[in-house]
Amino acid sequence: xxxxxxxxxxxxxxxxxxxxxxxxxxxxxxxxxxxxxxxxxxxxxxxxxxxxxxxxxxxxxxxxxxxxxxxxxxxxxxxxxxxxxxxxxxxxxxxxxxxxxxxxxxxxxxxxxxxxxxxxxxxxxxxxxxxxxxxxxxxxxxxxxxxxxxxxxxxxxxxxxxxxxxxxxxxxxxxxxxxxxxxxxxxxxxxxxxxxxxxxxxxxxxxxxxxxxxxxxxxxxxxxxxxxxxxxxxxxxxxxxxxxxxxxxxxxxxxxxxxxxxxxxxxxxxxxxxxxxxxxxxxxxxxxxxxxxxxxxxxxxxxxxxxxxxxxxxxxxxxxxxxxxxxxxxxxxxxxxxxxxxxxxxxxxxxxxxxxxxxxxxxxxxxxxxxxx
Amino acid sequence: xxxxxxxxxxxxxxxxxxxxxxxxxxxxxxxxxxxxxxxxxxxxxxxxxxxxxxxxxxxxxxxxxxxxxxxxxxxxxxxxxxxxxxxxxxxxxxxxxxxxxxxxxxxxxxxxxxxxxxxxxxxxxxxxxxxxxxxxxxxxxxxxxxxxxxxxxxxxxxxxxxxxxxxxxxxxxxxxxxxxxxxxxxxxxxxxxxxxxxxxxxxxxxxxxxxxxxxxxxxxxxxxxxxxxxxxxxxxxxxxxxxxxxxxxxxxxxxxxxxxxxxxxxxxxxxxxxxxxxxxxxxxxxxxxxxxxxxxxxxxxxxxxxxxxxxxxxxxxxxxxxxxxxxxxxxxxxxxxxxxxxxxxxxxxxxxxxxxxxxxxxxxxxxxxxxxxxxxxxxxxxxxxxxxxxxxxxxxxxxxxxxxxxxxxxxxxxxxxx
Numbered sequence: 001x002x003x004x005x006x007x008x009x010x011x012x013x014x015x016x017x018x019x020x021x022x023x024x025x026x027x028x029x030x031x032x033x034x035x036x037x038x039x040x041x042x043x044x045x046x047x048x049x050x051x052x053x054x055x056x057x058x059x060x061x062x063x064x065x066x067x068x069x070x071x072x073x074x075x076x077x078x079x080x081x082x083x084x085x086x087x088x089x090x091x092x093x094x095x096x097x098x099x100x101x102x103x104x105x106x107x108x109x110x111x112x113x114x115x116x117x118x119x120x121x122x123x124x125x126x127x128x129x130x131x132x133x134x135x136x137x138x139x140x141x142x143x144x145x146x147x148x149x150x151x152x153x154x155x156x157x158x159x160x161x162x163x164x165x166x167x168x169x170x171x172x173x174x175x176x177x178x179x180x181x182x183x184x185x186x187x188x189x190x191x192x193x194x195x196x197x198x199x200x201x202x203x204x205x206x207x208x209x210x211x212x213x214x215x216x217x218x219x220x221x222x223x224x225x226x227x228x229x230x231x232x233x234x235x236x237x238x239x240x241x242x243x244x245x246x247x248x249x250x251x252x253x254x255x256x257x258x259x260x261x262x263x264x265x266x267x268x269x270x271x272x273x274x275x276x277x278x279x280x281x282x283x284x285x286x287x288x289x290x291x292x293x294x295x296x297x298x299x300x301x302x303x304x305x306x307x308x309x310x311x312x313x314x315x316x317x318x319x320x321x322x323x324x325x326x327x328x329x330x331x332x333x334x335x336x337x338x339x340x341x342x343x344x345x346x347x348x349x350x351x352x353x354x355x356x357x358x359x360x361x362x363x364x365x366x367x368x369x370x371x372x373x
Numbered sequence: 374x375x376x377x378x379x380x381x382x383x384x385x386x387x388x389x390x391x392x393x394x395x396x397x398x399x400x401x402x403x404x405x406x407x408x409x410x411x412x413x414x415x416x417x418x419x420x421x422x423x424x425x426x427x428x429x430x431x432x433x434x435x436x437x438x439x440x441x442x443x444x445x446x447x448x449x450x451x452x453x454x455x456x457x458x459x460x461x462x463x464x465x466x467x468x469x470x471x472x473x474x475x476x477x478x479x480x481x482x483x484x485x486x487x488x489x490x491x492x493x494x495x496x497x498x499x500x501x502x503x504x505x506x507x508x509x510x511x512x513x514x515x516x517x518x519x520x521x522x523x524x525x526x527x528x529x530x531x532x533x534x535x536x537x538x539x540x541x542x543x544x545x546x547x548x549x550x551x552x553x554x555x556x557x558x559x560x561x562x563x564x565x566x567x568x569x570x571x572x573x574x575x576x577x578x579x580x581x582x583x584x585x586x587x588x589x590x591x592x593x594x595x596x597x598x599x600x601x602x603x604x605x606x607x608x609x610x611x612x613x614x615x616x617x618x619x620x621x622x623x624x625x626x627x628x629x630x631x632x633x634x635x636x637x638x639x640x641x642x643x644x645x646x647x648x649x650x651x652x653x654x655x656x657x658x659x660x661x662x663x664x665x666x667x668x669x670x671x672x673x674x675x676x677x678x679x680x681x682x683x684x685x686x687x688x689x690x691x692x693x694x695x696x697x698x699x700x701x702x703x704x705x706x707x708x709x710x711x712x713x714x715x716x717x718x719x720x721x722x723x724x725x726x727x728x729x730x731x732x733x734x735x736x737x738x739x740x741x742x743x744x745x746x747x748x749x750x751x752x753x754x755x756x757x758x759x760x761x762x763x764x765x766x767x768x769x770x771x772x773x774x775x776x777x778x779x780x781x782x783x784x785x786x787x788x789x790x791x
Contacts, residue, residue, distance in 0.1 A: 262584040264559070278531070279585055280516045280557040289531035289541050291520045293677065293684030294563045295583055348684065350661070353674040373529045373543040373688070 009048030016041035082110030157213025164216035241331035243362035270303040287369040315354035421599035428573040513557040521567030521580040522683035524613035525700035545687040551625035563683040568604035592619035614701040624723030636664025648786025659686035693730040710734035
């Protein structure tokens with residue numbers, strides 16, 4: 001008759017159907033939630049059908065199925081994990097999103113593992129065969145899943161450290177960490193007899209990483225990153241965008257990471273002259289057109305010996321409720337020879353209203369006009 | 374109550390056989406009906422988005438490729454399915470003994486590797502050549518910036534003196550281009566991913582926020598070429614349409630000249646002048662009309678970035694030079710005038726299109742309904758009570774609650790935006 005797997009999915013099917021109907025009538029029939037619940041209902045029904053049809057895949061014979069009913073399930077800690085997940089989900093709904101998402105993961109993981117273990121325990125009367133069946137079913141998921149989580153945690157902790165240390169220290173730490181990983185890897189690979197000792201090193205390394213990562217997370221990001229996350233550089237009035245070093249812009253990297261293929265235009269400085277090329281046009285242009293109210297990236301390429309920066313002059317705005325006008329703009333960092341940087345701007349007003357707008361390079365004559373229709 | 378098994382009679386057996394045959398006939402008839410319907414659907418006369426009718430050089434390249442790849446893929450598909458069906462039937466389980474198992478046949482395996490590889494190589498050569506041809510930009514003669522947002526397309530024409538564009542042009546819904554010209558669209562998006570597709574002129578290309586994607590277009594003859602957003606982009610994705618209008622070079626120059634014409638305010642004392650005031654008070658928060666000024670002579674600058682999630686609303690300067698609105702979903706002209714333009718010959722098309730929306734042709738019903746309650750015409754996220762996720766900004770046009778009198782005035786005003 002019904003196998004444990006099909007029972008589980010049939011139950012889920014019923015639950016999803018009831019939830020979907022209640023949601024449709026009580027909440028909002030056109031809401032995305034209704035579609036999601038009906039989707040869950042359909043998917044669960046299909047899986048239940050498959051599960052029933054294939055007798056859970058491994059309960060091959062009627063004898064085994066009968067034996068399954070005579071064998072008591074082994075003790076399992078998965079119901080506890082399942083319950084913990086449920087509690088975290090509820091706690092997350094009341095507190096914050098992160099707890100909710102973690103709870104959802106624990107809940108789903110616990111439910112899947114519990115269901116599979118229960119199913120495997122009833123596959124036959126032979127507990128070693130059941131254990132084999134269970135490992136065959138979830139082994140392919142458990143280890144990669146746990147490895148992915150472990151790698152994710154390590155990467156996250158490491159990223160906290162890299163965001164805290166200075167730009168100068170970061171590459172040194174990176175090199176040392178890479179060297180340690182490589183050495184341990186070589187030791188494990190070449191001297192299997194040392195596996196016990198190297199495992200201790202790995203555990204110690206992970207502990208050190210955890211402590212350093214948590215400490216870094218608590219102490220926060222390094223100054224310039226903290227500033228950029230709190231402040232929109234574009235909103236800052238045109239300051240320190242000259243030919244000299246800037247205490248502001250030279251320490252604030254553009255927090256967007258546009259690819260070169262995403263730039264609208266490229267501005268060159270070569271032999272003391274400024275020029276512009278727009279994507280799709282063969283010849284140089286003296287005016288570039290930028291769509292209104294849309295983040296647009298412009299690539300600045302310095303081919304001169306001296307360091308230069310590209311400045312976007314974006315009109316003027318009133319200071320508060322006064323009649324005093326203040327220039328608005330932004331700029332790149334000082335850029336060395338044969339180097340390039342991206343400047344991203346989003347201009348809310350057309351150039352005929354708030355302009356003229358232009359792109360200039362301090363210390364270089366000429367400008368590129370910017371038109372915003 | 375007990376059931377006694379009844380012996381199977383010859384009559385019962387005949388009935389069973391007959392029932393099975395009838396079931397098979399019904400299934401066959403249903404399948405034939407479905408196949409026939411699908412086949413007949415391909416015979417539609419009025420199918421402006423047909424992918425098999427190229428009207429430009431780029432679309433022609435894709436069509437040529439299709440005509441090579443489709444037959445090859447079709448023959449391979451039919452052969453594989455036929456072979457599979459033969460094997461399923463011929464070797465189905467009839468209780469026979471399982472034949473001796475062997476580990477492959479090298480000759481067959483080599484043939485079955487080399488033949489598909491050769492077929493894929495042939496297809497690959499033609500495909501790559503087409504892809505590279507369609508990615509060319511060095512022969513570009515004109516550039517247009519195309520920006521997608523929920524649920525309309527904005528077109529802005531950068532200054533290109535060789536095309537007679539001495540100041541930027543901005544329009545929406547209908548992309549106007551000169552025939553026989555290699556036009557390069559620089560696509561991007563202000564909100565979510567959209568996809569631009571005019572089947573008669575080229576394949577589709579995604580418009581992605583923060584990126585510039587390039588798409589070549591070229592039309593052989595004057596006419597209207599319909600398209601459709603092909604990347605699901607929210608509630609009104611299906612209503613995010615576009616039309617490419619190809620004009621002869623002379624007509625395109627006239628169109629450019631008209632788009633660059635300065636704004637003329639309606640005469641004092643007219644209903645249109647009153648409509649201008651209503652427009653300034655109600656519509657100009659989002660919609661820009663270049664040259665529009667308030668009573669003090671100060672330029673009216675719209676602020677869609679403060680009211681609309683995408684940060685933009687269609688610029689309505691020269692609205693009546695287009696013949697659609699609301700993301701090309703509705704006609705600004707009535708059915709007769711629409712047919713007149715759509716069905717015009719290549720020679721006559723330009724003059725008819727450039728006539729714009731005349732008083733006789735204006736589809737007031739659509740325009741009034743839109744002004745009365747836009748969300749009722751086109752599904753949009755514009756319920757003021759449900760804007761928490763977007764920080765109070767609309768996605769689409771809200772119901773402005775205009776009175777019938779105001780609607781009359783605004784229609785009169787919009788009619789002057791030639």
